[in-house]
Amino acid sequence: MQTILTKSPVEAAEFIKRGGIAAFPTETVYGLGADIFNENAVARIFEAKRRPMDNPMIAHVGEVGQIILVASEISSNARKFIKAFFPGPLTIVLPKSAKVPLTATAGLETIGVRMPRNTIAREFLTACGIPLAAPSANISGRPSPTTWEAVYEDLNGRIDCILQGEATEIGLESTVVDCTTEAPMILRAGAVSLEQLQMIVSATTFYKNSSYVTPPSPGLKHKHYAPAARVVLIDPEFKVKDSKPQAYIGLDFPNGEFGLIKICASVEEYAAGFFAFFRECDKRKIETIFCQKVSEAGIGAALMDRLRRAAAG
Ligand code: TXA
Ligand code: MG
Numbered sequence: 001m002q003t004i005l006t007k008s009p010v011e012a013a014e015f016i017k018r019g020g021i022a023a024f025p026t027e028t029v030y031g032l033g034a035d036i037f038n039e040n041a042v043a044r045i046f047e048a049k050r051r052p053m054d055n056p057m058i059a060h061v062g063e064v065g066q067i068i069l070v071a072s073e074i075s076s077n078a079r080k081f082i083k084a085f086f087p088g089p090l091t092i093v094l095p096k097s098a099k100v101p102l103t104a105t106a107g108l109e110t111i112g113v114r115m116p117r118n119t120i121a122r123e124f125l126t127a128c129g130i131p132l133a134a135p136s137a138n139i140s141g142r143p144s145p146t147t148w149e150a151v152y153e154d155l156n157g158r159i160d161c162i163l164q165g166e167a168t169e170i171g172l173e174s175t176v177v178d179c180t181t182e183a184p185m186i187l188r189a190g191a192v193s194l195e196q197l198q199m200i201v202s203a204t205t206f207y208k209n210s211s212y213v214t215p216p217s218p219g220l221k222h223k224h225y226a227p228a229a230r231v232v233l234i235d236p237e238f239k240v241k242d243s244k245p246q247a248y249i250g251l252d253f254p255n256g257e258f259g260l261i262k263i264c265a266s267v268e269e270y271a272a273g274f275f276a277f278f279r280e281c282d283k284r285k286i287e288t289i290f291c292q293k294v295s296e297a298g299i300g301a302a303l304m305d306r307l308r309r310a311a312a313g
Contacts (some may be wrong), residue, residue: 012124019041020044021034021045022162025163028190029136032134036130048155058133058134062115081179089114089190143227174191175192183203186205190302191302193302226310227289236254242288249270251264278310
């Protein structure tokens with residue numbers, strides 16, 4: 001299959017309307033979209049990404065009015081979050097509408113919904129005119145794509161089109177918050193912090209494994225965000241002794257010898273750059289990537305979540 005590269009949201013939308021699959025930029029990471037009501041197109045996403053069939057997809061809408069096309073009910077907490085954070089890097093989980101095929105939600109009766117704020121994403125969604133099922137546009141398990149080149153690296157020849165935009169602004173995925181429970185529960189840490197959500201609905205909490213028999217966000221149990229290199233999390237004072245091909249990313253200058261170093265001016269910059277850094281390390285055959293731990297406030301919580309998962313992978 002030939003993958004067409006374009007800068008035109010309208011051209012990329014044509015592929016979706018014909019039942020194809022197209023990657024597009026958002027403010028978090030690049031997504032891989034299909035018409036959510038077209039079961040065959042949705043199935044093609046699983047195949048292209050080699051995604052486990054039990055991992056549900058997020059519905060992406062171009063306007064708030066489309067939420068009701070994919071969700072059967074919008075709770076009052078959900079309405080408050082929509083008012084405060086849409087468009088933006090927040091996904092709310094709602095009861096799904098009967099029209100959405102179960103393939104898209106991996107058999108769940110709920111659906112995650114998000115409205116991106118990135119301009120090109122919005123032009124693309126508007127041109128499509130329908131909600132899109134869209135996971136991140138990477139091969140499952142690999143670092144998420146923050147540039148169109150990263151999408152190309154993983155999916156060239158496997159998808160119909162890549163809508164080329166800038167490097168993504170935030171660099172890690174949206175916060176997923178379950179609004180089907182009385183107190184909203186964060187299933188995946190992301191760009192919108194717990195503190196920000198609590199300012200809107202004070203009862204919001206982080207999901208704790210112990211309160212559930214099966215994880216409510218199935219994607220969380222799979223291997224995630226992992227480069228080929230080994231990832232090790234360290235404190236700033238840690239002294240790295242090895243001299244094998246190794247790299248470092250963090251806020252402070254490291255203690256040791258590294259083939260590749262990235263010092264970030266802020267936690268935001270760290271969050272925006274680490275996925276691309278992981279991919280760069282793999283290209284250079286780095287064996288170990290040392291990542292400085294950060295404090296878990298604001299976007300630091302989401303960054304530490306991704307780093308821990310990458311270290312576990
Ligand atoms: O920022 C983002 O959210 C990006 C961009 C493209 O919008 N998308 C993204 O999609 O990260 P994906 O498929 O890589 O991750 C979706 C996460 C998974 O952990 C999945 O299990 C969870 O959201 N999820 C989706 N639908 C769900 C549902 N109905 N209930 C619980 N968790 C759900
Ligand atoms: Mg993903």
